[in-house]
Amino acid sequence: MKPAPFALERPRTTADALAFLAAGGRVMAGGQSLGPMLNLRLAAPGRVVDVSAADLRTAAREGETLVLGACVTHADIEDGRIAQAAGPVLAALLARVAGGIAYRAVRNRGTIGGSLCHADPAADWVNALSALDASVEIATPSGSRRLPLGDFLTGALATALGPDELLAAVRIPQPAATAGFGYVKHCRKVGEFAHAIGAALIDPARGAARLVMGALERPPLLIADARALFGGAVDADFAARFDPEPADAALQAAGIADPVSRHVHVEVLRRAVMQAAGLQAGRAAA
Amino acid sequence: MSPRSSSLEGVGARLPRKEDDRLMRGRGQFVGDIKLPGMQDVAFVRSPLAHARIRGIAIPPEDRSRVFIAADLDGVKPIRAVSGLPGFKVSEQPVLATGKVRQVGELIAICVAPTRAEAEDIAARVTLDLEELPAVSDMIAARAPGAPLVHEHWGDNVFLETLVDIDMASAFDAPIKVSRTISTARQCMAPIEGRGVVVHLDHRADQIVFHTASQMPHIVRTGLAGCLGLDEGRIRIVSPDVGGGFGYKAILLAEEVCLGWLAQRCGHPVRWLEDRREHLTANANCREHHYQITLYAERDGTLRGVDCEATVDSGAYSAYPFSACLEAAQVASILPGPYDFPAYRCRTWSVATNKCPILPYRGVARTGVCFALELALDAVAAAAGLAPEEVRRKNLVRPAQMPFDNITNKHFDSGDYPQALERALTAINADGVRARQARGEEDGRRIGLGLSIYCEQAAHGTSVYSGWGIPMVPGFEQAGARLTPDGGLELRIGAHSHGQGLETTLAQVAHEILGVPVARTRLVHGDTAMTPYSTGSWGSRVMVMAGGAVATACTELAERARRIGAHLLQADLADVRFADGRVTGPSGDVSLAQIAHVWYRRPQDLPAGVDAGGLEVTAGYKPVRDSGTFSYAAHAVVLAVDPALGEVEILDYVIVEDGGTLVNPMVVDGQIYGGLAQGLGTALYEEMAFDAAGQPLASTLADYLLPGAAEVPAPRIDHMETPSPYTRFGVKGIGEGGAIAPPAAVANAINDALRPLGAEMLHSPVTPRRIVEAILAARAAPSRRDAA
Numbered sequence A: 001m002k003p004a005p006f007a008l009e010r011p012r013t014t015a016d017a018l019a020f021l022a023a024g025g026r027v028m029a030g031g032q033s034l035g036p037m038l039n040l041r042l043a044a045p046g047r048v049v050d051v052s053a054a055d056l057r058t059a060a061r062e063g064e065t066l067v068l069g070a071c072v073t074h075a076d077i078e079d080g081r082i083a084q085a086a087g088p089v090l091a092a093l094l095a096r097v098a099g100g101i102a103y104r105a106v107r108n109r110g111t112i113g114g115s116l117c118h119a120d121p122a123a124d125w126v127n128a129l130s131a132l133d134a135s136v137e138i139a140t141p142s143g144s145r146r147l148p149l150g151d152f153l154t155g156a157l158a159t160a161l162g163p164d165e166l167l168a169a170v171r172i173p174q175p176a177a178t179a180g181f182g183y184v185k186h187c188r189k190v191g192e193f194a195h196a197i198g199a200a201l202i203d204p205a206r207g208a209a210r211l212v213m214g215a216l217e218r219p220p221l222l223i224a225d226a227r228a229l230f231g232g233a234v235d236a237d238f239a240a241r242f243d244p245e246p247a248d249a250a251l252q253a254a255g256i257a258d259p260v261s262r263h264v265h266v267e268v269l270r271r272a273v274m275q276a277a278g279l280q281a282g283r284a285a286a
Numbered sequence B: 001m002s003p004r005s006s007s008l009e010g011v012g013a014r015l016p017r018k019e020d021d022r023l024m025r026g027r028g029q030f031v032g033d034i035k036l037p038g039m040q041d042v043a044f045v046r047s048p049l050a051h052a053r054i055r056g057i058a059i060p061p062e063d064r065s066r067v068f069i070a071a072d073l074d075g076v077k078p079i080r081a082v083s084g085l086p087g088f089k090v091s092e093q094p095v096l097a098t099g100k101v102r103q104v105g106e107l108i109a110i111c112v113a114p115t116r117a118e119a120e121d122i123a124a125r126v127t128l129d130l131e132e133l134p135a136v137s138d139m140i141a142a143r144a145p146g147a148p149l150v151h152e153h154w155g156d157n158v159f160l161e162t163l164v165d166i167d168m169a170s171a172f173d174a175p176i177k178v179s180r181t182i183s184t185a186r187q188c189m190a191p192i193e194g195r196g197v198v199v200h201l202d203h204r205a206d207q208i209v210f211h212t213a214s215q216m217p218h219i220v221r222t223g224l225a226g227c228l229g230l231d232e233g234r235i236r237i238v239s240p241d242v243g244g245g246f247g248y249k250a251i252l253l254a255e256e257v258c259l260g261w262l263a264q265r266c267g268h269p270v271r272w273l274e275d276r277r278e279h280l281t282a283n284a285n286c287r288e289h290h291y292q293i294t295l296y297a298e299r300d301g302t303l304r305g306v307d308c309e310a311t312v313d314s315g316a317y318s319a320y321p322f323s324a325c326l327e328a329a330q331v332a333s334i335l336p337g338p339y340d341f342p343a344y345r346c347r348t349w350s351v352a353t354n355k356c357p358i359l360p361y362r363g364v365a366r367t368g369v370c371f372a373l374e375l376a377l378d379a380v381a382a383a384a385g386l387a388p389e390e391v392r393r394k395n396l397v398r399p400a401q402m403p404f405d406n407i408t409n410k411h412f413d414s415g416d417y418p419q420a421l422e423r424a425l426t427a428i429n430a431d432g433v434r435a436r437q438a439r440g441e442e443d444g445r446r447i448g449l450g451l452s453i454y455c456e457q458a459a460h461g462t463s464v465y466s467g468w469g470i471p472m473v474p475g476f477e478q479a480g481a482r483l484t485p486d487g488g489l490e491l492r493i494g495a496h497s498h499g500q501g502l503e504t505t506l507a508q509v510a511h512e513i514l515g516v517p518v519a520r521t522r523l524v525h526g527d528t529a530m531t532p533y534s535t536g537s538w539g540s541r542v543m544v545m546a547g548g549a550v551a552t553a554c555t556e557l558a559e560r561a562r563r564i565g566a567h568l569l570q571a572d573l574a575d576v577r578f579a580d581g582r583v584t585g586p587s588g589d590v591s592l593a594q595i596a597h598v599w600y601r602r603p604q605d606l607p608a609g610v611d612a613g614g615l616e617v618t619a620g621y622k623p624v625r626d627s628g629t630f631s632y633a634a635h636a637v638v639l640a641v642d643p644a645l646g647e648v649e650i651l652d653y654v655i656v657e658d659g660g661t662l663v664n665p666m667v668v669d670g671q672i673y674g675g676l677a678q679g680l681g682t683a684l685y686e687e688m689a690f691d692a693a694g695q696p697l698a699s700t701l702a703d704y705l706l707p708g709a710a711e712v713p714a715p716r717i718d719h720m721e722t723p724s725p726y727t728r729f730g731v732k733g734i735g736e737g738g739a740i741a742p743p744a745a746v747a748n749a750i751n752d753a754l755r756p757l758g759a760e761m762l763h764s765p766v767t768p769r770r771i772v773e774a775i776l777a778a779r780a781a782p783s784r785r786d787a788a
């Protein structure tokens, strides 16, 4: 389990990184996913461009949007080092998601950008940020472009990123003050990738609910307008009116044929909804 | 039995482990820490297919001098682990594949280079032309006529079939009959340190020196000498610090043979370090059992008989030295557990499949049989409308019956099994748990209480192993004891310590007799050049066997010291005694250090006719009976099952165990904690699955789940200490026990929680997915009824 030979570059700026990529190469950020792939020889790039020392570990506020540089680590978020830019509500919510990723050693190096670019369907940022309606900023040889996360994530382990492009930043809108957020991860052991993820951003004041079912063999299953799961309208007692049937139907429509898997994903989503309502993630009686 | 010394370091002392100072500071010396000048690394080309004919191996010309295949290995013989049991079919495990490959990961070529990465580069350039053959990866299918054959000339896939029938028909009219199909998944043993071997030539000693992570250096030497065609004296095995064995390091590897040949061929030191992928996909698994079990009982729970068909997936080859049949043979002999009943039938099959060989793993077959029998007993309890403990009370061997010869002639040496059960029920507060269960949980989870009990034969010797006729039969165990000129003590044993704490506990045994401080006693082990022959560390045998040998050697040493001491004290031998490290006579005393000083430095002061052997003794030992000690335990667990997602949380875990006299209860606790962690792995997490083509489905620890710190609860341990009547100090083997009972206790607790839902879990690991599946299935279909 040793990597095939490769050249290593450590650019200090995004511009230098793009210049290296133009000549061919694979980006490495925290190396927590790419490292194992190199060691298992599932990836054998001739050149690795390590961007962890480039100018991408930043946090800023643009109006109601938090802009995190791609190389912000899970630990940066967990420890609140982005709290000033994020504001208390968003900072706390992101910290909770970050703290549930893997183990501390992985969080010390793994990055939010690497996580999105790796696009593992079971990854936490992939799903949590889909519910939060995030978008990404991509540095290209000719400038930059923005994509909603839903357009960026094109498949399991696949993104819209070109070989000469770099993910520069993640843009996360502030949730409304009246919104509730729920995030539930179903794992067999602590620190494991999820077997099912449910994420919910629900704002009864505006009658809006954005729900995500994740850790399927595909990008997050997003229900951007989830009123149908609450009997047609999202109001103050939405939690009591959660209807699993449309969620199950959405999974079926997405090709999830296995009823046990559907049962688990719907239940995890239900718990995320309960959390968004501020209720104990009550476990269901069978 | 000698009296316990008054000192705080002898038998029974809770002494911190000496070895932990270096191990916990990262100063251990493992195979991977060894660096020799000129050493090169090896990577292997391994079979990507489970079953295939090798049509060709293409090596680029520029790599030819660094790649070796079977045809290059002049004079190297295959590994053969033959059992003497009648009907056993022999498999020859080629060191490098010839003709055909029979499992994924089988070795095909050796690649050697200055670094492992470069060796892997070479391996990646070797191309294989393989003709894929149909594979057998399911042991039940492998037994069926017409299945693809792993070893064609056998005509079937059965290493060995056995049958015992003791009056089975007499049970058939019992009012309760419960049948279950129960199975345990294939597992990897997953020690923190994998296998590894460094080989170099010692021209001065005219020896090939292997540094290898092994539980049994002397047995490995015998096996290597046979495969390499060398005198045993030309081979030296050094097993340095070893990071966990569990059985995985009690096997002769083809890799070891390859490196022994390669070092001679290349002249420079060579090294192979197993990586995690090799461990998971290529090298030896464990635990995969399948039981079709029927229990016959009276309405009050009294067992009338046990009838079982057991199949063990032995993999493609018979591993050296334990062979492909030890596991199944053990199933037949120990399935009856700690219970007394009059009728028994057990048919077993050791089946060859296109998977890696199966090895005895901590607890060996006991974990599987305990799982099968204890789950079936709970099914009897449910059928009879009794509490699970009621059925066990009716059938456990009682203390008044001890020593007891059970239905398969296992000789239980001592103990009070029912008391262990009662103590466990009290400690876990069974009544309180059931009251809580009846109230129900606010969060919708369901509480379950589970029990399991086992007894474990350990340190069994010649009389047991000679019957199996495998390459290794333990005889007398020997130990050396040498006083140093300044009064320190060196002990030598041929077994190995790789986590058991023997550097401390054997020093405690010696201290009990000689009074030498534990800090001044060192254990020399893990080197064939410096230790007496031993079959090594396995079968929970070392404290009984090496402990007994150390005690015997120290007792002889004490007597020799007494003779010299009497002379120095100018007293009659009859008037002096040895105690607490001193020889004391009517008019004074003399210390062991003073006696050592005289023997080594002032021999002119020695008495005439002194024992010329001096202050160095090698002594052999066997217990009074070598049929084994029987330690035992009752485990009780309370857990909560989330029926919607199948998540299981352990709320309380109690272990009441009896390992006879405990040399160091703290070390015993450590052994139990580690065993429990592995037992929970079997119960809830670990599974090496294969697809129909024989491909292993986990190649990293992301797919092969091991319990971590967060998953293992702190158990509450209660010790009983019933000495064995047959061993020195009354000790019993306890090293494996912790891993035996947890899968059964946990599954029984889950079944207790799920019973009202009509779901029953009979396969380990009990995963969330399997729980949800069973609940949904039970909801869809009415539950089965047992005859009652």
Ligand SMILES: Cc1cc2nc3c(=O)[nH]c(=O)nc-3n(C[C@H](O)[C@H](O)[C@H](O)COP(=O)(O)OP(=O)(O)OC[C@H]3O[C@@H](n4cnc5c(N)ncnc54)[C@H](O)[C@@H]3O)c2cc1C
Residues within 6 Å of the ligand: A026, A027, A028, A029, A030, A031, A032, A033, A034, A035, A051, A070, A071, A100, A101, A102, A103, A106, A109, A110, A111, A112, A113, A114, A115, A116, A117, A118, A122, A123, A124, A125, A161, A165, A166, A167, A168, A191, A192, A193, A194
């Ligand atoms: C033991 C373990 C457990 C884990 N558990 C979880 C878990 O529970 N949940 C979870 O979400 N994750 C988990 N992970 C993954 C972890 O979060 C990784 O850190 C993350 O997926 C990748 O981030 P990275 O910075 O390490 O990226 P890298 O490994 O460096 O890169 C990953 C991929 O993204 C590309 N890439 C990285 N950065 C950029 C960029 N800025 N622009 C373009 N391409 C880029 C790389 O080329 C590569 O293809 C786990 C990892 C390990 C080792």
